[in-house]
Amino acid sequence: MTDVVALVRQYAVDAKAASRVLAAASTAQKNQALLAMADLLEQAQADILTANAKDIEAAEQNGLDAAMVDRLRLTEKSVAQMAEGVRQVAALADPVGEMDEFKTLPNGLQLGKMRAPLGVVGMIYESRPNVTIDAAVLCLKSGNACLLRGGSESFYSNQAIAKVIYQALAQSGLPEACVRLFETKDRAAVGVMLGLSDLIDVIIPRGGKGLVKRVTEEARMPVIKHLDGVCHVFINHDADLDMAQSIALNAKTSRYGTCNTMETLLVHQNIAQDVLPRLQDAYQAKGVQLRGCERTRSVLKDIVAATEEDWFTEYLAPVLSIRVVDDLDAAMAHINHYGSHHTDSIVTNSYADMQRFLREVDSASVMVNASTRFADGFEYGLGAEIGISTDKIHVRGPVGLHGLTNQKWIVLGSGQIRI
Amino acid sequence: MTDVVALVRQYAVDAKAASRVLAAASTAQKNQALLAMADLLEQAQADILTANAKDIEAAEQNGLDAAMVDRLRLTEKSVAQMAEGVRQVAALADPVGEMDEFKTLPNGLQLGKMRAPLGVVGMIYESRPNVTIDAAVLCLKSGNACLLRGGSESFYSNQAIAKVIYQALAQSGLPEACVRLFETKDRAAVGVMLGLSDLIDVIIPRGGKGLVKRVTEEARMPVIKHLDGVCHVFINHDADLDMAQSIALNAKTSRYGTCNTMETLLVHQNIAQDVLPRLQDAYQAKGVQLRGCERTRSVLKDIVAATEEDWFTEYLAPVLSIRVVDDLDAAMAHINHYGSHHTDSIVTNSYADMQRFLREVDSASVMVNASTRFADGFEYGLGAEIGISTDKIHVRGPVGLHGLTNQKWIVLGSGQIRI
Numbered sequence: 102m103t104d105v106v107a108l109v110r111q112y113a114v115d116a117k118a119a120s121r122v123l124a125a126a127s128t129a130q131k132n133q134a135l136l137a138m139a140d141l142l143e144q145a146q147a148d149i150l151t152a153n154a155k156d157i158e159a160a161e162q163n164g165l166d167a168a169m170v171d172r173l174r175l176t177e178k179s180v181a182q183m184a185e186g187v188r189q190v191a192a193l194a195d196p197v198g199e200m201d202e203f204k205t206l207p208n209g210l211q212l213g214k215m216r217a218p219l220g221v222v223g224m225i226y227e228s229r230p231n232v233t234i235d236a237a238v239l240c241l242k243s244g245n246a247c248l249l250r251g252g253s254e255s256f257y258s259n260q261a262i263a264k265v266i267y268q269a270l271a272q273s274g275l276p277e278a279c280v281r282l283f284e285t286k287d288r289a290a291v292g293v294m295l296g297l298s299d300l301i302d303v304i305i306p307r308g309g310k311g312l313v314k315r316v317t318e319e320a321r322m323p324v325i326k327h328l329d330g331v332c333h334v335f336i337n338h339d340a341d342l343d344m345a346q347s348i349a350l351n352a353k354t355s356r357y358g359t360c361n362t363m364e365t366l367l368v369h370q371n372i373a374q375d376v377l378p379r380l381q382d383a384y385q386a387k388g389v390q391l392r393g394c395e396r397t398r399s400v401l402k403d404i405v406a407a408t409e410e411d412w413f414t415e416y417l418a419p420v421l422s423i424r425v426v427d428d429l430d431a432a433m434a435h436i437n438h439y440g441s442h443h444t445d446s447i448v449t450n451s452y453a454d455m456q457r458f459l460r461e462v463d464s465a466s467v468m469v470n471a472s473t474r475f476a477d478g479f480e481y482g483l484g485a486e487i488g489i490s491t492d493k494i495h496v497r498g499p500v501g502l503h504g505l506t507n508q509k510w511i512v513l514g515s516g517q518i519r520i
Numbered sequence: 521m522t523d524v525v526a527l528v529r530q531y532a533v534d535a536k537a538a539s540r541v542l543a544a545a546s547t548a549q550k551n552q553a554l555l556a557m558a559d560l561l562e563q564a565q566a567d568i569l570t571a572n573a574k575d576i577e578a579a580e581q582n583g584l585d586a587a588m589v590d591r592l593r594l595t596e597k598s599v600a601q602m603a604e605g606v607r608q609v610a611a612l613a614d615p616v617g618e619m620d621e622f623k624t625l626p627n628g629l630q631l632g633k634m635r636a637p638l639g640v641v642g643m644i645y646e647s648r649p650n651v652t653i654d655a656a657v658l659c660l661k662s663g664n665a666c667l668l669r670g671g672s673e674s675f676y677s678n679q680a681i682a683k684v685i686y687q688a689l690a691q692s693g694l695p696e697a698c699v700r701l702f703e704t705k706d707r708a709a710v711g712v713m714l715g716l717s718d719l720i721d722v723i724i725p726r727g728g729k730g731l732v733k734r735v736t737e738e739a740r741m742p743v744i745k746h747l748d749g750v751c752h753v754f755i756n757h758d759a760d761l762d763m764a765q766s767i768a769l770n771a772k773t774s775r776y777g778t779c780n781t782m783e784t785l786l787v788h789q790n791i792a793q794d795v796l797p798r799l800q801d802a803y804q805a806k807g808v809q810l811r812g813c814e815r816t817r818s819v820l821k822d823i824v825a826a827t828e829e830d831w832f833t834e835y836l837a838p839v840l841s842i843r844v845v846d847d848l849d850a851a852m853a854h855i856n857h858y859g860s861h862h863t864d865s866i867v868t869n870s871y872a873d874m875q876r877f878l879r880e881v882d883s884a885s886v887m888v889n890a891s892t893r894f895a896d897g898f899e900y901g902l903g904a905e906i907g908i909s910t911d912k913i914h915v916r917g918p919v920g921l922h923g924l925t926n927q928k929w930i931v932l933g934s935g936q937i938r939i
Contacts, residue, residue, distance in 0.1 A: 206901060212900055351937035460544060467930055470934055476929070494638065510886070517890045
């Protein structure tokens with residue numbers, strides 16, 4: 102135990118020191134490291150796939166379910182995509198040093214804000230090895246050192262990727278400690294990490310609910326977290342029915358396992374008779390099981406009843422709960438009460454209702470006449486995302502480079518003193 | 521104990537419901553409540569001073585030190601200032617609903633951000649009763665419901681001020697639960713509050729280190745906190761000596777007990793001989809005790825030696841530690857290591873050094889040729905401040921209306937689905 106404490110603390114001390122160097126690094130130097138990383142990833146493809154095969158073999162021996170093994174698996178194509186993703190981040194504008202909101206105060210002081218890195222970012226994640234490279238490149242570009250604690254199931258894959266990262270850092274003259282993947286499987290390491298509030302500025306957990314819950318409870322520093330994605334589409338009384346059907350179908354069925362997938366459909370009572378039957382046909386064709394409130398079931402008589410628990414549930418599966426609501430107010434009350442403040446969309450032609458929905462729905466992404474599936478860092482043009490925040494402070498929704506920075510105040514004077 | 525749990529939970533449930541109403545309230549309605557509050561404060565002046573006299577009497581009986589009793593005391597003038605402060609917040613622009621950063625994506629989606637309230641803000645504070653009105657008005661204007669847990673030493677003063685707030689809310693048709701001052705002295709109430717992460721969106725502690733430490737450790741929701749104010753002025757080798765003396769004197773002596781007061785002065789070795797003797801004369805005239813590093817003491821032979829602990833210390837008193845440093849790098853290393861990331865200033869005429877100082881000093885406010893004493897919500901034009909954040913995420917430095925809001929993503933479509 103003492104060894105783990107000392108080891109993790111040393112990682113964090115080194116990361117803090119490296120973060121000072123990285124905060125001052127030029128955009129050119131950071132991009133040089135990223136482009137080297139992309140090239141080295143391509144060159145190390147065989148090594149990475151060999152390491153990944155070891156993880157896959159162990160996962161199958163340990164009886165991991167097929168979906169998890171699938172998330173773990175890397176291919177020639179996915180390594181090529183990693184390299185491409187790194188080049189995309191290199192091409193993004195550097196947020197560090199961006200200045201904004203300057204004004205001159207009556208005493209002549211020039212007051213503004215400058216964007217700065219957070220410092221040391223701790224990532225705790227499960228399963229997918231591509232998080233290792235995504236987190237490293239986003240932190241590097243945004244001037245943050247990072248400590249990466251990946252899942253034990255992707256241990257060898259992560260090590261192979263980290264080797265490439267260290268090489269690229271060395272080639273570009275940046276400290277290797279800018280990125281540090283934990284080299285221990287010791288489960289105590291996470292607990293040690295979560296206590297180092299003097300060295301780690303923010304923790305980002307990525308994984309199942311159990312992981313996020315543990316991190317939130319134990320972390321002694323701020324956490325940027327992603328909880329559930331219980332997303333809604335509300336079809337208003339005046340919606341274009343073809344558009345409503347297209348969006349409702351896309352939001353549910355384009356992918357079932359993503360957090361921006363719709364889990365509950367809300368339908369205005371005035372159009373329930375018109376829209377529900379055609380939607381049922383469309384969902385049945387896709388094999389989606391429907392669960393309805395009483396009023397839904399008075400139209401769609403053969404579907405099962407939704408329980409109170411259904412309204413809170415992120416199915417991540419071909420299951421959809423449907424509720425008929427009296428009006429916009431009832432729809433928004435449902436979303437704010439049962440939803441997870443992730444992404445919610447209204448289909449409407451009413452300007453007034455659209456305005457109220459945008460203002461009053463308390464979610465990270467609020468949409469009008471669009472599929473919830475667009476809530477994503479790539480779709481939003483962030484280049485990549487380190488996660489999707491369902492928190493209320495610091496950053497909401499997809500977290501890209503800006504979410505990994507803060508703004509400090511800058512004051513330029515000419516000798517002013519306070520009287 | 522069960523009673524306190526139920527009571528505090530009920531407060532929070534009511535606040536959550538009220539926060540939905542307040543998030544949708546118009547600017548006009550919020551300002552009406554604020555202006556009514558200002559008028560009612562003036563009308564209730566006698567009641568407030570009577571209540572305050574009870575607190576003062578109890579404080580003196582309980583042997584509180586003179587400084588604390590002084591912070592507690594209200595006067596006709598301070599009540600008038602409260603009312604004036606409320607009118608100033610009413611005059612500020614409403615941050616809620618502000619839209620920004622719109623762009624059109626290739627698929628025609630219009631993507632932007634809208635500023636929104638955080639929801640329910642929990643304030644836990646000590647001593648000064650004016651925090652009750654400051655917190656209430658800043659939360660109200662920024663669309664947040666708030667739960668106020670004041671110190672037991674200002675119990676009656678806070679109740680008298682809260683009465684005015686409730687009246688103003690009722691007059692303007694806003695739910696009284698928008699602001700709720702705890703009506704219990706039960707110390708268990710704070711612990712209950714800190715556990716209600718499902719209802720309270722953020723906690724802001726204001727008070728001594730013990731309070732902030734307890735809140736940070738126990739809170740199960742995000743905290744916006746203010747730790748130490750160990751602020752520095754660095755006099756560079758090329759500084760204008762008159763300007764340097766004026767700033768160094770003002771930063772230390774204009775007030776001793778404020779968090780933006782300088783606690784350590786850093787002096788470039790090349791000008792230590794020139795600047796230290798004249799500064800010593802100026803500080804001695806003000807009765808400031810100096811503590812120096814070895815090199816400082818080789819110039820100022822009669823001052824005491826600073827210990828390692830001094831560099832970390834927020835004196836809040838007429839005491840100053842002085843260190844002679846080799847160069848800009850050494851100054852910045854000292855600030856980033858020993859400082860509290862609050863406010864730091866460089867006095868220089870070098871463009872390159874100024875640029876590096878702004879970029880590399882990791883503090884909420886970074887200044888050039890200005891006194892650290894300007895780091896303040898009023899001075900920055902925020903109208904008022906609910907605190908000064910030394911955190912790295914969400915908001916740094918003085919926290920005004922914007923710091924009490926977040927930005928959600930807004931997506932305006934015309935039927936787009938994700939392929």
